[in-house]
């Protein structure tokens with residue numbers, strides 16, 4: 001068995017805060033996405049879904065797109081030492097591939113796997129230890145939605161490469177991008193990936209990708225949260241819709257529509273849902289490459305280079321700190 005390790009836990013994931021966030025999610029009827037990754041059961045369902053549907057698992061061209069981004073980032077970083085900060089690292093497969101290339105490029109690499117799930121950061125750490133020594137790895141558990149002091153905690157000693165893979169779809173851009181931008185200093189880079197709506201017609205592209213969400217595996221994963229709280233399948237119906245989001249972008253939203261009354265009690269707090277009420281369980285913004293560039297520019301992040309999968313459904317973006325605030329554009 002491997003030795004014990006220190007994991008830094010941000011107050012945003014202290015039990016009382018998690019409890020508060022859960023109650024808040026039920027009160028506002030909008031779920032913080034972190035609650036889909038909470039239990040072992042949910043994590044397993046998500047991993048099965050990822051294995052079955054993720055383009056990085058099933059599309060060699062999509063994997064090649066990431067590889068190109070990793071190589072470009074490695075070539076771009078001139079310093080001998082680099083701090084990789086993996087935000088929402090998941091199991092750390094992508095970050096580890098990047099760490100390997102950085103090491104092969106002669107860099108001394110330090111890694112901070114950061115995720116809301118302790119299991120995920122430990123899994124990412126384990127993967128990374130194939131590449132770097134344990135004393136170069138600093139697992140960090142935090143909720144990126146609510147933590148507002150990341151800039152003071154994630155202080156790096158060397159130029160850093162922040163990764164943010166597959167995360168932007170599940171965050172309100174105006175909530176997460178200022179935090180992301182605050183972590184990218186003048187000598188730092190950001191490697192960012194986004195699921196995209198394919199093709200020139202944005203609305204048609206959104207319709208094309210809808211079955212990637214509205215399918216039995218995703219339904220099963222998303223319903224786990226409600227079922228674990230005592231909701232029954234026959235209480236209502238999970239529905240997926242495409243709707244307009246911030247800055248002229250579109251997103252897929254999943255809501256459970258109650259068809260009969262349901263009462264939930266959590267630590268003496270009671271939540272009542274009536275026939276016709278809904279709870280938003282999930283959303284996923286899908287951008288286009290132009291929209292990604294314009295969105296990042298609003299937060300002083302400039303896309304240096306980008307690689308788009310042939311399917312048009314996923315893109316990797318190498319970004320740096322821009323010199324000015326985002327321009328007004330067609331999507332404002």
Ligand SMILES: C[S@@+](CC[C@H](N)C(=O)[O-])C[C@H]1O[C@@H](n2cnc3c(N)ncnc32)[C@H](O)[C@@H]1O
Nearest residue numbers: 034037088089090115116117143144145165166
């Ligand atoms: C779609 S997965 C992406 C994982 C990985 N970056 C990849 O590309 O394979 C989303 C990850 O974000 C984490 N996550 C969800 N909400 C989060 C939050 N509010 N703060 C930090 N991590 C979060 C989940 O635990 C999960 O590991």
